[in-house]
Amino acid sequence: MDEIQKRLLQEVADLHEVPEGAYNIRANSQSAGRRSTANIEITSKEDVSGLEIRIRPGTKHESVHIPVVMTESGLKEVVYNDFYIGEDSDVVIIAGCGIDNCGNQDSEHDGIHRFFVGKGAKIRYVEKHYGSGDGRGKRILNPRTEVYMEENSSMEMEMVQIKGVDDTVRDTVAELAAGASLVVRERLMTHGEQRALSTYDVQLNGKDSSADVVSRSVARDRSFQKFDAKIVGKAPCHGHTECDSIIMDEGKILAVPGLEADHVDASLFHEAAIGKIAGEQLTKLMTLGLTEAEAEEQIINGFLR
Amino acid sequence: MLELKNVSFQVDAEGAEKEIVRDVNLTIPDRKLIVVTGPNGGGKSTLARLIAGIEKPTGGRIFFGGEDITDRSVTDRAKMGIAYAFQQPVRFKGIRVVDLIRIAAGKKVTAAEACEYLSAVGLCARDYVEREVNASLSGGELKRIEIATVLARHAKLSVFDEPEAGIDLWSFRNLIDVFRNMRETIEDSSILVISHQERILNIADEIVVIREGKVEKQGPREEVYPSLGADSAEAPACDRLLRNMREEGEDA
Numbered sequence: 001m002d003e004i005q006k007r008l009l010q011e012v013a014d015l016h017e018v019p020e021g022a023y024n025i026r027a028n029s030q031s032a033g034r035r036s037t038a039n040i041e042i043t044s045k046e047d048v049s050g051l052e053i054r055i056r057p058g059t060k061h062e063s064v065h066i067p068v069v070m071t072e073s074g075l076k077e078v079v080y081n082d083f084y085i086g087e088d089s090d091v092v093i094i095a096g097c098g099i100d101n102c103g104n105q106d107s108e109h110d111g112i113h114r115f116f117v118g119k120g121a122k123i124r125y126v127e128k129h130y131g132s133g134d135g136r137g138k139r140i141l142n143p144r145t146e147v148y149m150e151e152n153s154s155m156e157m158e159m160v161q162i163k164g165v166d167d168t169v170r171d172t173v174a175e176l177a178a179g180a181s182l183v184v185r186e187r188l189m190t191h192g193e194q195r196a197l198s199t200y201d202v203q204l205n206g207k208d209s210s211a212d213v214v215s216r217s218v219a220r221d222r223s224f225q226k227f228d229a230k231i232v233g234k235a236p237c238h239g240h241t242e243c244d245s246i247i248m249d250e251g252k253i254l255a256v257p258g259l260e261a262d263h264v265d266a267s268l269f270h271e272a273a274i275g276k277i278a279g280e281q282l283t284k285l286m287t288l289g290l291t292e293a294e295a296e297e298q299i300i301n302g303f304l305r
Numbered sequence: 306m307l308e309l310k311n312v313s314f315q316v317d318a319e320g321a322e323k324e325i326v327r328d329v330n331l332t333i334p335d336r337k338l339i340v341v342t343g344p345n346g347g348g349k350s351t352l353a354r355l356i357a358g359i360e361k362p363t364g365g366r367i368f369f370g371g372e373d374i375t376d377r378s379v380t381d382r383a384k385m386g387i388a389y390a391f392q393q394p395v396r397f398k399g400i401r402v403v404d405l406i407r408i409a410a411g412k413k414v415t416a417a418e419a420c421e422y423l424s425a426v427g428l429c430a431r432d433y434v435e436r437e438v439n440a441s442l443s444g445g446e447l448k449r450i451e452i453a454t455v456l457a458r459h460a461k462l463s464v465f466d467e468p469e470a471g472i473d474l475w476s477f478r479n480l481i482d483v484f485r486n487m488r489e490t491i492e493d494s495s496i497l498v499i500s501h502q503e504r505i506l507n508i509a510d511e512i513v514v515i516r517e518g519k520v521e522k523q524g525p526r527e528e529v530y531p532s533l534g535a536d537s538a539e540a541p542a543c544d545r546l547l548r549n550m551r552e553e554g555e556d557a
Contacts (some may be wrong), residue, residue, distance in 0.1 A: 038373070043308070156537050169455045216398075216399075244398070263366060276313075278395070279392075280395045281395050281397055283359055283379060283395075284391065284394075284395040286378070286379040286380045286383065287357055287359075287379055287388070287389045288383060288393075288405070288409045288410060288411075288454065288458065289383040289384050289409075289411055289458075290378060290380065291380050292380070298398070298400065298408065299397065301399075302397055302398065302399030302400035302404065302437075303398050303399045304399070305399040
């Protein structure tokens with residue numbers, strides 16, 4: 001791996017060295033390293049590009065890293081990764097994609113991730129997107145995530161895209177059985193002419209299932225964001241979506257709340273707030289000695305923490 | 306030393322000019338704790354905002370340490386050594402108590418140092434340093450954190466706008482100690498507190514009474530304080546109520 005690839009890897013997966021536990025590093029559509037462990041098996045798919053990741057039932061406190069880095073301009077790839085998470089396991093999965101495009105052709109990575117979460121399993125999934133490079137070619141990321149959760153399983157998803165990705169269409173669907181719980185924390189910042197669309201469709205099918213989908217975002221310059229979160233309650237369940245956004249410059253944000261209750265004991269909530277940085281927040285930090293620009297930076301950093 | 310010379314502040318209220326601060330002349334000397342009091346709506350908070358630079362006077366000049374700061378920004382004034390505690394503290398999302406204290410101190414602050422500022426305002430640092438300064442904190446907690454951020458600045462002039470507002474009785478007692486301590490370690494700095502509270506008035510070196518935008522009285526506490534009770538349009542009933550509650554609390 002070269003220096004740029006190493007830098008991307010650090011941005012998307014906080015990796016400086018080869019990670020502990022199971023991993024697969026994909027660089028410019030090639031595998032740049034892979035390791036399975038006794039409990040976590042990573043194999044290549046035969047029909048299409050992508051991985052199968054199988055986690056044995058009862059696997060505890062292990063992690064899987066599957067970062068992707070792209071530095072070749074004009075590269076376009078579609079990758080299918082399937083995760084089979086065994087019953088009662090407790091693991092952390094760190095994905096993420098970094099694109100450095102210095103050329104004039106668009107680079108695009110479309111990752112289709114499917115999670116089959118076994119009964120009682122608990123997973124934390126982190127997906128970071130990052131773009132760099134000053135070429136005219138766009139950096140495009142279109143992730144699709146499908147989550148199928150069996151009884152009493154839980155999943156926490158952290159989706160982060162702070163810088164440099166020109167175009168994103170994020171599509172997330174989830175189906176939850178009884179007692180399953182899904183927590184999504186999305187953090188997004190767009191600038192320049194960027195565009196980011198994020199759609200969620202969460203089906204709460206089982207009794208006492210719950211979902212909490214929260215997006216915090218900042219749209220600067222002339223960028224555009226659309227957050228479209230839909231939760232469908234088909235059983236006694238609890239669902240909450242929240243879109244909390246800061247708008248700056250000529251940015252535009254469209255929040256589309258969607259709640260559908262198909263059961264009398266479904267309890268669903270939506271909150272959405274879009275606005276510029278409150279003047280009094282800037283004033284407070286300025287009375288502590290920050291300039292207006294420094295105050296703005298502190299407020300945004302905190303907001304997207 | 307802070308000097309206000311013929312400072313006025315007008316706003317445009319429904320087409321008519323309204324004068325909130327009228328031709329105020331005021332000196333806040335070094336090594337003094339000054340309490341500004343007077344009826345609500347009299348222009349006290351506006352005066353504090355004019356000093357901090359949040360509002361710009363429509364007339365007159367403001368001098369700090371001999372320098373004309375009338376046209377200086379909020380940031381410049383903060384850097385020159387003016388600290389200002391909001392009457393209604395601002396909430397943030399994601400910014401933690403320790404972040405605010407660090408920004409206020411203008412340097413890296415160790416957990417132990419942050420702890421000092423928080424315990425000075427009666428908060429157990431361990432429970433608070435990592436908390437976000439957001440809506441999950443009560444009004445009283447926010448108010449105490451606000452005061453802690455001003456302590457962390459070690460400013461030449463610290464301005465507090467009604468520090469007692471929104472604070473529960475237990476914290477109030479603590480608050481008096483905070484000001485007493487500040488007064489004891491004042492060195493070359495000065496403190497300006499806007500307050501209605503007799504206990505705060507009691508520790509003042511000087512009292513300034515502002516009414517209808519004008520300085521009605523200014524002088525040593527011993528001179529001004531006795532006259533407050535007699536003609537005070539300012540609700541002494543509230544003070545009495547608070548005093549009674551406090552006494553009951555102390556008995557219990």
